[in-house]
Amino acid sequence: MKNILSVKLLLITSILVGCFHGSSSDTEELDKLEGVWEPKNTGSPLPPYVTFSNNAMSYQLYEPLYDCFSLLQTLNYSISGNEISISSNGTVGNQRYEIVGDTLKLYDPNGNLVNEFLRSSLTLSEFSNTCSDETVTGSITISMELLGLPSSVIINRATSVVDDPDFVVSATLDVNANGVIDSGDVKLEIYEYKKEGESETSNLISELRPYLAYYISSSQLVRDIPIDLLVNGNTIEFSVPRSIHKSVANIEQGVQAMFYSFYRFSATETQSDVYPGSDSFTTGLDTTSLQDATDDYSGGSVAYIDIRNISVLVEN
């Protein structure tokens, strides 16, 4: 899993005390900030662009495979002096910022540089080329019954190595129907892994955030689109409208799939299960109702994530 790429959003954690009063110099600052900024540190995939327009700040990811932009997050912002106040779900955080030439620098409340962007040649209108398509109808719903599933799991284990997975439930769909995982295939998944500097927590599974991810090669995927999760007893259900992204717009009932579960249930032990087998798809099977064997998991003597019943429903 070392090649798996993920997009990490700028997290805003500090609480602003007080309120913002605009001034004419702030208006000038707003004008300077307005527009599109691109990430200074490039990677693959490119980290998100940030746009500022009419007091709305958004993170936008360019997806070369589909030549479009995915909107990751929209936040409201205001500025006062050299501070930018960003609000999300009723919580307001502030960061110091500075514009030096064509570079935008963002600092946390402790004065540490957290992000740098360069003035982009792109215009705001180019972000109307989105990866979602509201003209597409239908949805994909995948449910997986996992025998022994606890209601909460430990993630970011203190003893885990950074980037190692803690808890994973995934359904990989062979979108291009060629029997192998490659560019264009997608995954609906919960993928909790050890993050640098984050403390161990116990989380209800219903509070975990699943994603739609898509492969850009046989070993690299982009994990960036939040999807819905429903936990009912020991059954986990992912659902996603087909309009959400070009990667799932053309998926039809009968798409081949493979399923995986993994849990680091102690500091030294893990358990995993696969269906129908390691790196194999459900070729020729009726995916509306699948059954995996019980007690066929690897690791441990008590079931935690033993895959049992699965269904894949695609509605047009």
Ligand SMILES: [Ca+2]
């Ligand atoms: Ca494929």
Ligand SMILES: [Ca+2]
């Ligand atoms: Ca099983």
